[in-house]
Amino acid sequence: MSSAADSFTLQEATIEDIHAAYAAGRLTARQLVQMYIDRIEAYDRGGPGINSIITVNPAALDEADRLDAAFKASGKVGPLHGIPVLIKDQADLKGTPTTLGSLVFKDYYPDRDSRVVEKLKEAGAIVLAKTTLGELGAGDTHGSLFGSTRNPYDLERTVGGSSGGSGAAVSANFGTVGIGQEGLASIRRPSTWNCIAGMRPTAGLVSRSGVYSGWPQEAGSLGPMARTVRDMAVLLDVMVGYDGDDPITSRGVGHAPPSYTDFLDAEGLRGARIGILRTPMGYNTDPEAEDFKSITGVLDNAVEELRAAGAEVVDPVELARLNELLATRCANPTAGETAFGIYMARSANPPYRTREEAMQSPEFAKLSDQAKVRLRVTADPADHYQYLLARDHLMIHLLKTMAEHRLDAIVHKAVEHQPTLIADGVKPPYVNHKARRT
Template sequence: MLKFAQTVAYWTSVPVAALLCLADAALAASFNLQEATVDSIQAGLSSGAVTCTEITQLYLNRIDAYDDQGPALNAIITTNPNALSLAAELDAAYAAAGPVGDLHCVPVVLKDNYDTVDMPTTAGALALEGFFTGEDAFQVARLRQAGALILAKANLSEFAFSFTSTSSLGGTTVNPYDTIRNAGGSSGGTGAAIAANFGVLGFGTDTGGSIRVPSSFNSLVGVRPTIGLSSRSGIVPLALTQDVGGPMTRTVKDAALALNATVGFDPDDPATAGSIGQIPADYTAFLDANGLQGAKIGVVRELFGLDSNPESAKTTAVINEAIAALVALGADVEEVTIPNLAEILSFPSLSSFEFKRDLNNYLAARPTPPSGVRTLEDIIESGLFLEDFAGAYISRNNRPAPETDPDYLQIITERPALTQSALLTALTGLDALIYPSVASPPNILGQGLASGAGNRLSPFSGFPAITVPAGFTAEGLPVGLEFLGRAYDEPTLLKLTYAFEQGTGFRQPPASTPRLAGETIPEPSASFALLVVAAGGWLILYQKTPRLPS
């Protein structure tokens, strides 16, 4: 009888254990925090492998482990004090009626120049420390409506001024791929945070390269959308003629999903009237792994770094390999020139002309910050700013109103038409133009950066551009490849960059911020114990049960 019971136990426990192990494996495969995506978050929630509260805690753990400790990336200015309570609300909503939206419980890291109702908005400046604007930026409100969880606000170059993310409030953000190097700017805090997996979706702003430079330096996808596709309402401005806000993500699909949630008309941003009739129902519908087959792409060699610069030569070598990959994936690639390129690049950015006007208008429409500042002049008088930028602030404050400045009027009259005409000529018969997102790899902090000039074409024209990971230098430093297209043709750029991403798989997480304990869910559990019991039972039976003759 005992032998019979042992036999029954054995033949019952083995298949049960096997099935449970398979179930656990399926759940674990459905959610692994490292390099998590919107899809993997949704899969983990729907399978029951993980809750929103657990996901949120895991991301808070990563920020705690790696932002001020470990490699000390210094990417985050503020974490949302309500993060776990918001997660609990999302869990309750999910249990009652399913996901709130397509981004249910997706953790978002915002550059700290996006207004948020539940966290201060500082632009990195001590002058705006503790500044609650009382509302969400348009894009932030849209993210919340889609179910996203606004987890943290990221460091930046103060008031988005430069390609190094240093601010009086947040210090300097470092690159997770090499912590003595630049994370880029001005959205470098967002770039480092998303590269290190402090969140799934990041949002930055771009006036002259500030999404694309840090995305390139952190092996991310960065989207500078067409001016007018996404609202700038509720974003601290630098120069509204050139400003955009957009996603910074680890995958092209996540960038497309982020666009789905945030684009569209906003009466508080008149430029978005141009988006009416231009927005597809779903940007992910254009993602095609074979999207490069038959695509026609123009390489703009004039936007590559100088061969005489050893750092630029490293980037050029990576980009040349990326171009070879495009050809192998079916693209027809040819070298092209942009008419009047030297003249286009001779124009300055408009931040020196528009910053005072646009910032003063932004502050006038909001409550008074704790410091009492209401204008750029007040900020200068307060001394609560990055000392290195003092000259830049003073010179901008001393400028006349841009509408009365003949130099400004000439730029806004001549530059857009010249740039758009030249780019459309270069794009004739082509789907996109490509060039290095930055002409050299991430620089050692304190040393010079050969940024190149390609970053100017999108803001000068208003046309969209997407940077995508193109590989790494021999030293392991990320390089980005930028695709530029026609106004509102984000669908084509997403198709091309998705096919390139899927065909190459260049993105790799930084070694400095490895997986923490518990980030694969669930951990081996009851099924593993049952399998051990079953194995033990099998050994007992094997040893004690008489062998039948063959």
């Protein structure tokens, strides 16, 4: 590596930092990719053993060479030129397995890129590696293929789930930015617990074709994870867009701005009316636990920062019947099986065509309990109907509260407890949503 590249600081480097170094001739994409690979070897595979990376893309250095040549010839090919991206191992990248963190899928090599990977490549990004996840996208970041992922801030604690590998890897500087997938809190919880920025876009903004748990399921959304809000916005700009293979993206047509970076305005909160929702709503949350109170303190500080930024704060606001309505959550009784078939049908020779075939794998017995449930899950159509009614009522209560208080947004805790211990999450009673009371 050249002395110029030696002067580049990898830790906490942003997209803007990297592009400035490329423009100044201080860094090449090949050098940057190699720096990240070396860091993965030192700190993810070795050293503290964060264990957040399942597969490093074997074509990453070749992609970097191609982009370096293009940059020398005509400049950046797109807004993510030469930016190494980490992606949850739930989305397909041709040439690498999509393992879903599971022994059942360890040898599955898709023959097409997912749509989000296609868009990343079109923008000049380098998909550097596939990250760990809650097995089959379920729960905390443990899996029969890789074990458990450790929190960079406390190696005995979890990174959250299910996009915990992307959260930990971005936090530990194994790539510039990352991508997760969320159905409930699978981006927001690991982003919070790994001290990075992350968001779950509204369903329909980002295509999920070539991603496990896609259409016709509605809840799952791919979203950006980054160390800065600006990098998150730049990544989201690239990810959004209509895709006929994921019909839910028709909902997003006409709703994406020219650029999400246009909203990065230091004065943007001045005069905004923000409601603070303080009702506990996490699974088995314990408002008397010390770590719940610690998180409340963090929220209180954030509320004061909102006021300091010029927002008008309405504290608290309430949503009628919130926890009663949330308790009706229920999966679509047919969408999971249909989505599995659509996902597998993208490959010419899929390892399984149905969930039942996957459960016949000799490796199935080694799956985590949550992953087994994810494959087996069925639901009563009557329960699902009640959930749909409850979802509609909850939306009405939300809009009513916003209308009555003239709110622009509602703020609540992304999580209600601090990161749990890995040891508590891998054995009964599988505590991964709240800390034990001390």
